[in-house]
Amino acid sequence: MSRFGRLLLFSVVLLAFTMGDMAFADDASKVSIIANKDIGISSVKAKDLKDIFLGKKTKIDGVKVVIVLLKRGEANDIFLKTYIGKTAKQFSSYWKKRVFSGKSRMPKSFKTGKEVAEYVASKKNTIAYIASSLAQDAQVKETIKILTVEK
Numbered sequence: 001m002s003r004f005g006r007l008l009l010f011s012v013v014l015l016a017f018t019m020g021d022m023a024f025a026d027d028a029s030k031v032s033i034i035a036n037k038d039i040g041i042s043s044v045k046a047k048d049l050k051d052i053f054l055g056k057k058t059k060i061d062g063v064k065v066v067i068v069l070l071k072r073g074e075a076n077d078i079f080l081k082t083y084i085g086k087t088a089k090q091f092s093s094y095w096k097k098r099v100f101s102g103k104s105r106m107p108k109s110f111k112t113g114k115e116v117a118e119y120v121a122s123k124k125n126t127i128a129y130i131a132s133s134l135a136q137d138a139q140v141k142e143t144i145k146i147l148t149v150e151k
Helices: 003-028 046-053 074-084 088-100 113-122
Strands: 031-036 043-045 066-070 108-110 126-131 144-150
Touching: 003 074, 031 074, 031 113, 043 046, 046 066, 046 074, 046 144, 066 074, 066 113, 074 088, 074 126, 108 113, 113 126, 113 144
Parallel strands: 043 144, 066 108, 066 126
Antiparallel strands: 031 126, 031 144
C-alpha cells in the first residue's frame, strides 16, 4: 500500500472513531439516568451502570440499588444501545434467561417515563432511565435526582 493509501486509511479510521464518540455523546444526551433523591450518590461510572442493569452488580459505591426499566420507546432503545450495548430484544432475552436460571428476578418495568419517574421518586435506592426532556420537566426534576454518568 502506498504512503498516500496508508494516510487515507488512517484518516478514515480516525474519522470513524471521532464520529462514533460524537454519536455516543449525542444519543447519551437524550437519556437521563435518574435515582431517588435520597440515594447518596451523584454519579455513576458507565461500566457500573452497565453491570447494574445487567444484574451483575447490586451496589454503586457501596450503595445497594434497585433498577427500574422502561418497557419500550425511544429512550429505552437509546439507553440500551448507548450504555448496555444491546437491542431491546437482546436485553429482554438476556433477562428472561437470568430469571429462568434462577439468578435474578425480573426488574420492575413501566410503560412510560412518567410512571418510571413517579416510582423512582417513591422508592428509596431505585435507579432508572428516562428521556432527558422528561427529566428536565420542572415537576419531575424536583422529585428525582439526575445522576452524572462518568466514562
